[in-house]
Amino acid sequence: MTKPSPQPSPPSRIRIGSAPDSWGVWFPDDPRQVPWQRFLDEVSGAGYTWIELGPYGYLPTDPAVLMEETARRGLRVSAGTVFTGLHHGPDVWDRTWAHVAENAALAQAVGAGHLVVIPSFWRDDRTGEVLEEPVLTAGQWQDLTRLTERLGREVRERYGLRIVVHPHADTHIDGEESVARFLDATDPDAVALCLDTGHYAYAGGDSVKLIETYGERIGYLHLKQVDPEVLAGVAAEGVPFGPAVARGVMCEPPSGVPALEPVLAAASALGVDLFAIVEQDMYPCEPDVPYPIALRTRSFLRSCGV
Structure with missing residues (x-):
């Protein structure tokens, strides 16, 4: 009796990418950042x-210039x-919308489908100056x-984009408690989550558990x-996020936490199309540092099946 042939695994529905952040880019213009042409050349x-x-x-x-530069x-x-x-x-609202609209218009014009929304920092990410209370009041949550x-x-009605809210260190949405509170209080039809595995771990969160608990809300990775x-030193000293990044708190996979293989497996099990964008915060960094890391990271992710 012959054994049935093993069925091939279905192709992954996770689409891998990277971002200017992985090239040390945090600002529109900064002499310590690589020129945009070099970023595009190297990410490709x-x-x-x-x-x-x-x-x-x-x-x-x-949009025409950007489409030409990316397409080629x-x-x-x-x-x-x-x-x-x-x-x-x-x-x-009006000030926020003006900022959102210019970004959304460009994203729409070049064929993107998402807008990543990051809450503002409660302390300055460079100096550590406390700008406001780190915990929101009930009225502020509302x-x-x-x-x-x-x-x-x-954003969906005017630009056809889906917003995905990004929990982030030193903001009011960061770890398990605040993320769960935010998701429980918002309409799934209007708001999805961008799970950043590094920021969530930075705040003590478990990415696999989040995916398994709130899988229908995960719209982007x-x-x-x-x-x-x-991270232990940063937490003990109360170091703000910017200086923590300069210390190397975000590191090249697979040397840190969380392990990405189980995160990707949990995300794949959702059975939906997902972007998974590599973002290794490295501001500031020497211009020759990002590309070799990007090569190794892409090779590692291929070994994870994506």
Whole structure:
């Protein structure tokens, strides 16, 4: 009796990309950052086909120019990124929308389907100056959730993009408690989550558990790892996020946490199309550092089946 032939595994529905962040880019213009042309050349050379826009103004903001520059390198855009402070209430809506609209318009024009929304920092990410209380009041939570829902609906209606909210170190949405509270209080039809594995681990969260618990809310992934030894020192000293990155708190996979293989397996088990964008925070870094890391990281992710 012959044994049935093993069935081939279905192709992965996870689309891998990278971002300017993995090249040390945090600002539209900074002499310590690589020129945008070099970023595009190297991200393509490392084997990626998807990118994010990064800070608005780093890549060309003329859609025709950007489409030409990405297409000739075999690249496509998955998302734009915005920072918001919607917990401050309706008074900040008009200013927020102006910022969101220019980013969303560019993302739409170059074929992206998502807009990554990052809450504003409660302390300055360079100096550590405390800008506001690290814990929101009940009223601020209500403003945050209601206005984020409004943002999600208006971005979808006007630009056809899905917003994905990104928990981030030194913001009011970071670890398990605040992420669960945010998801439980928002409409799944309006708001999805961008799970950044590094930032979630930075705040003590378990990415696999989050995917298994809130799988239907996961709309996007950022792949990142934390060096646990550096993180322990950062936490003990109360170091803000920017200086923590300069210390190397975000590290090259697979040397940190969380392990990405089980995260990718849990995400694949959802059975949906997902972008998984590599983001290794490295600002500032020497210009020759990112490309070899990008090559190794892409090779590692292929070994994970994506």
